[in-house]
Amino acid sequence: MLQKKICLLGAFGVGKTSLVRRFVDTIFSDAYLTTVGVKIDKKLLTVGGEQMALILWDIAGEDDIAAVRVSYLRGAAGYLLVIDGTRPETLDTAVSIQARVDAEIGSVPFVALLNKADLEEDWTISMERIAQLEAGGWRFRRTSAKTGAAVEETFQELAALLAR
Amino acid sequence: MNARLSLAATQAPGEPSEAQQKARLAALLLELARCVDPNVAASEPSRLEDDPRLDAMRRVLLERERLALARLQHKFDDPNELADAVGSVLPAAFALAAAQDDRLGLAISPTVERATQASIQKNPGRMVDILYPVMGPAIRKAIAETLEGSLQSLNQALKHSLSWRGLKWRIEAWRTGSSFAEVVLKHTAVFRVDHLFLIHRKTGLLLAHVARDDATTRDPQLVSAMLSAIQDFVRDSFDESASGGSSGGIDSLRLGDLLLWCEEGPSAFLAAVIHGTPPAIVRTRLGETLGSVHDQWRGALEEFAGDTAPFEEAEPQLRLCLLSQAAETHKKVSPLMWLIPLLLLAALAWWVGQRIIEGRHVDAYVASLQDQPGIVVMGAERRDGKWLVSGLRDPLAAQPEALLAKTELDPARIVGRWEPYQALHPAIVLRRLQATLDPPSTVQLTQDANGIRASGNAPQRWMEKARAFVQTLPAGAPKVDLSALKDVQDPDYLRLRDAIQAQLIHFDFSVPRPAADQEAKLDAVAGYMRELVQVARDQGFPVKVTIVGHADATGKDTSNLALSVGRAEVVRSMLRARGVDPSVLAVRGAGPLEPLRPGASEDELSMNRRVSFGVSTGD
Numbered sequence: 001m002l003q004k005k006i007c008l009l010g011a012f013g014v015g016k017t018s019l020v021r022r023f024v025d026t027i028f029s030d031a032y033l034t035t036v037g038v039k040i041d042k043k044l045l046t047v048g049g050e051q052m053a054l055i056l057w058d059i060a061g062e063d064d065i066a067a068v069r070v071s072y073l074r075g076a077a078g079y080l081l082v083i084d085g086t087r088p089e090t091l092d093t094a095v096s097i098q099a100r101v102d103a104e105i106g107s108v109p110f111v112a113l114l115n116k117a118d119l120e121e122d123w124t125i126s127m128e129r130i131a132q133l134e135a136g137g138w139r140f141r142r143t144s145a146k147t148g149a150a151v152e153e154t155f156q157e158l159a160a161l162l163a164r
Numbered sequence: 165m166n167a168r169l170s171l172a173a174t175q176a177p178g179e180p181s182e183a184q185q186k187a188r189l190a191a192l193l194l195e196l197a198r199c200v201d202p203n204v205a206a207s208e209p210s211r212l213e214d215d216p217r218l219d220a221m222r223r224v225l226l227e228r229e230r231l232a233l234a235r236l237q238h239k240f241d242d243p244n245e246l247a248d249a250v251g252s253v254l255p256a257a258f259a260l261a262a263a264q265d266d267r268l269g270l271a272i273s274p275t276v277e278r279a280t281q282a283s284i285q286k287n288p289g290r291m292v293d294i295l296y297p298v299m300g301p302a303i304r305k306a307i308a309e310t311l312e313g314s315l316q317s318l319n320q321a322l323k324h325s326l327s328w329r330g331l332k333w334r335i336e337a338w339r340t341g342s343s344f345a346e347v348v349l350k351h352t353a354v355f356r357v358d359h360l361f362l363i364h365r366k367t368g369l370l371l372a373h374v375a376r377d378d379a380t381t382r383d384p385q386l387v388s389a390m391l392s393a394i395q396d397f398v399r400d401s402f403d404e405s406a407s408g409g410s411s412g413g414i415d416s417l418r419l420g421d422l423l424l425w426c427e428e429g430p431s432a433f434l435a436a437v438i439h440g441t442p443p444a445i446v447r448t449r450l451g452e453t454l455g456s457v458h459d460q461w462r463g464a465l466e467e468f469a470g471d472t473a474p475f476e477e478a479e480p481q482l483r484l485c486l487l488s489q490a491a492e493t494h495k496k497v498s499p500l501m502w503l504i505p506l507l508l509l510a511a512l513a514w515w516v517g518q519r520i521i522e523g524r525h526v527d528a529y530v531a532s533l534q535d536q537p538g539i540v541v542m543g544a545e546r547r548d549g550k551w552l553v554s555g556l557r558d559p560l561a562a563q564p565e566a567l568l569a570k571t572e573l574d575p576a577r578i579v580g581r582w583e584p585y586q587a588l589h590p591a592i593v594l595r596r597l598q599a600t601l602d603p604p605s606t607v608q609l610t611q612d613a614n615g616i617r618a619s620g621n622a623p624q625r626w627m628e629k630a631r632a633f634v635q636t637l638p639a640g641a642p643k644v645d646l647s648a649l650k651d652v653q654d655p656d657y658l659r660l661r662d663a664i665q666a667q668l669i670h671f672d673f674s675v676p677r678p679a680a681d682q683e684a685k686l687d688a689v690a691g692y693m694r695e696l697v698q699v700a701r702d703q704g705f706p707v708k709v710t711i712v713g714h715a716d717a718t719g720k721d722t723s724n725l726a727l728s729v730g731r732a733e734v735v736r737s738m739l740r741a742r743g744v745d746p747s748v749l750a751v752r753g754a755g756p757l758e759p760l761r762p763g764a765s766e767d768e769l770s771m772n773r774r775v776s777f778g779v780s781t782g783d
Binding site: 001002003004005025026027028032036037038040041042052053055057069071072074075076077162 | 364366367368369370382383385386387389390393394396397399400469470471472473
């Protein structure tokens with residue numbers, strides 16, 4: 001079976017964990033996030049007729065105090081960057097995380113998730129900024145932890161990127 | 165300058181024709197083409213000889229290249245220049261060659277090996293300095309693990325050395341010839357390796373997983389990633405990566421009965437989930453397996469990108485690490501558990517058998533004692549681990565110890581308690597007779613149906629002693645028959661007796677002193693008597709000489725009696741005076757009552773006036 005290590009990254013409180021909860025298998029409690037700073041989930045997919053296991057490293061959110069542990073990123077084949085559409089600063093964090101990951105493990109495929117799509121009317125995030133980043137090679141997906149919209153598809157998309 | 169030269173060249177030979185001009189131009193162009201294209205140079209011969217101007221032309225045209233070539237030539241010819249040039253590109257060349265394939269590495273590896281060897285031979289200290297940072301931690305780790313292993317076994321050895329189990333293990337160690345610690349470890353290290361995860365270090369992805377059939381686990385892929393994350397966490401938290409290098413991280417982790425052992429390698433690590441307390445050999449096995457996995461799948465590990473298929477082949481190797489010692493004490497010990505009661509039973513049977521055999525031997529011994537005359541066995545019983553045989557024994561009976569020596573019994577285990585008594589068994593009476601009477605060699609004492617018979621010859625005095633002894637035997641004792649004994653006297657005694665008894669001392673009428681001519685006879689008698697006393701003393705028998713005085717029949721009987729006594733007394737005195745021991749001498753007066761001749765003639769009367777001697781043994 002093909003396995004890939006995927007990191008789930010984003011600012012603190014963007015809803016990474018709740019976003020994937022419904023779509024992944026896990027045996028660990030959320031307590032790991034606050035203790036070890038990472039929680040492992042697994043997502044099984046079929047890409048091109050072949051099974052693939054995405055081992056998701058749900059890494060504790062970054063805030064002013066805690067930066068993402070670099071060692072958890074090592075060996076990642078790709079990552080998901082989660083951004084809270086209602087909090088523009090989380091986009092800045094995402095950008096800084098992306099830069100750090102790039103520096104740390106090199107250029108690997110990633111997808112940026114604009115979360116809380118169900119609250120799109122409350123979004124304060126700058127669409128021009130999004131467009132700018134998209135032009136720079138970023139892929140954005142609008143997802144909602146609440147409705148689960150586009151989460152499955154995002155996984156599928158990332159898996160397809162990795163399988164390439 | 166080019167223009168000037170070419171002009172000079174064209175004008176020098178005078179005024180050539182137009183056709184010549186064209187031909188030259190063509191040749192020039194051809195030469196140029198030769199210079200530009202090597203293919204043309206190969207197919208077209210040079211025409212420089214045809215036209216010297218061409219050479220000049222070439223020099224003009226290729227001046228820069230010629231200089232460059234000269235510079236290059238110089239670089240090649242001068243070793244310093246060449247070394248400088250090669251040195252400046254060598255690092256980049258190596259990097260490029262190494263990036264392409266392994267050929268460079270293969271080509272230089274023998275040289276590098278030789279260089280290394282030479283370097284070590286030249287200065288071993290330097291190599292030690294270089295290797296120390298690498299080897300140091302590895303050696304330390306190895307020593308620490310060895311120590312930990314020994315401490316573990318020491319602890320267990322101490323813990324179990326005084327228990328019943330410990331005793332059992334001591335016996336086993338003695339039986340199998342192994343050390344006590346080894347036996348303790350063998351039995352106490354109850355453990356079971358349930359799971360083994362081979363995890364890619366960099367990605368934390370599970371390469372292979374083997375588990376005992378009855379072991380359950382949640383998703384091994386998740387477990388392996390989490391384990392990897394925790395390793396990273398520990399490494400980061402305690403900054404192990406900085407100091408310990410690859411050896412950092414969790415080495416072992418215990419949660420109650422559950423133990424996690426991690427063995428780290430350069431590209432992958434092995435995590436073993438173990439129940440119980442494993443011995444150090446498990447760790448060794450993990451290390452060996454990880455090493456062999458690294459050896460066999462080096463390429464696959466280095467290029468690992470998520471495809472775990474190549475590592476499926478490693479599973480049989482990993483499976484060998486699923487060691488266990490779980491049921492040893494319950495399952496494997498069962499034959500031993502059977503063996504112990506069997507051994508005990510055998511020991512008991514042996515003991516009982518020994519007892520029975522010993523009892524039989526004791527019975528045989530007692531029977532042999534009973535057969536002995538003069539021994540009466542009253543009882544034989546076990547007391548304080550020994551046999552006590554008691555009874556009555558005549559001191560002249562056989563020695564019980566001598567009988568015991570003939571049996572198979574251990575003399576130390578038999579105690580005899582014998583009350584002395586006097587037996588009336590003919591054999592003992594016979595022995596007693598022999599012991600008491602010390603019969604001469606001419607006497608045979610034999611035991612027959614009626615009692616004891618003495619036969620042969622014996623001196624009278626011995627016979628008297630024997631008779632006296634027989635008298636003292638208690639009533640009911642076997643009859644001792646001495647009648648067949650013949651009296652035999654000592655020849656010296658007989659000779660002296662006869663000599664003495666042959667002598668007569670004569671007296672004149674009515675005179676108590678011997679006649680004057682009797683002195684010689686007295687001397688002779690005294691000589692015989694002294695000799696007799698000596699013989700009796702030597703032979704140890706009493707002797708008695710009775711001096712008997714006689715008178716003739718004339719005169720009154722009373723005076724004759726007194727006269728006879730007087731004559732005997734006088735002779736005694738005279739013998740005494742001649743050195744005869746007076747204690748053997750007795751005196752008796754016979755008066756005229758024992759005449760030598762019955763007649764009344766003077767000769768006959770004279771013959772009767774005498775002293776005679778009677779010799780006897782005994783009192």
